[in-house]
């Protein structure tokens with residue numbers, strides 16, 4: 001992965017390239033923005049650029065040198081990636097990192113530590129990491145990635161150079177999708193996926209590769225007809241969706257677009273801006289059944305549910321609560 005391959009993040013890339021050019025790379029960065037927009041790819045491109053044996057300017061080579069080959073295959077001893085273990089990044093993981101940081105990089109000029117989902121550091125691990133950020137080890141660069149900067153300790157944020165990553169434009173995403181895989185998407189389908197993705201290329205690709213697009217109509221109908229008079233149906237829907245563990249965040253995000261569209265219709269706004277244009281009739285039913293206040297509350301509930309499922313809480317319970325509150 002090189003900087004040139006990262007889509008739509010020009011300001012972030014420019015900032016990093018500038019610091020490479022001036023030889024002023026920060027000890028710690030905080031890459032923040034929604035998931036699926038290139039934060040980890042950028043972190044890996046930076047890691048490559050820092051250790052490449054035959055760099056071209058501030059870009060790494062085309063992936064031919066020994067360092068870049070190892071980086072790409074995940075075998076470079078100086079690239080350390082820390083991901084949550086279960087629902088959190090635990091203190092043992094940070095302690096183990098600190099033991100590594102005592103020593104100089106093994107092969108490269110720099111040791112690069114990428115902490116994905118830094119918003120999932122728990123209190124103990126965050127405080128432990130803070131010590132490292134306060135006294136940064138030589139030749140080591142720590143890159144924290146987070147979707148929600150407000151979930152981090154302010155003391156951690158203030159020790160890092162914050163680099164914002166922005167959601168990608170629908171045009172960038174649909175262009176990518178039109179040439180993705182074996183060209184299976186028409187421009188219309190690519191545009192629909194792009195608008196459903198909320199600016200996240202990762203989400204667009206997951207949607208494109210899954211059966212979720214096919215189930216969108218059914219799930220939207222089920223959402224809009226949720227009724228407290230039909231508890232069995234409500235519980236069954238929760239059970240069915242809870243079983244789709246990997247796809248659940250996407251399904252919830254999809255439901256959010258349905259509610260958002262119903263709100264649009266209820267407010268009589270321009271239908272050209274609907275995300276699910278093809279589901280217009282169903283969405284009108286939603287606009288009739290819910291008040292504006294209910295829809296806004298529903299959107300908040302879906303946002304919390306999406307966060308809760310990505311944190312591995314009990315999925316069925318989350319969905320039952322969600323549907324009970326959304327039901328008429």
Ligand SMILES: [Zn+2]
Nearest residue numbers: 052061065068
């Ligand atoms: Zn190289």
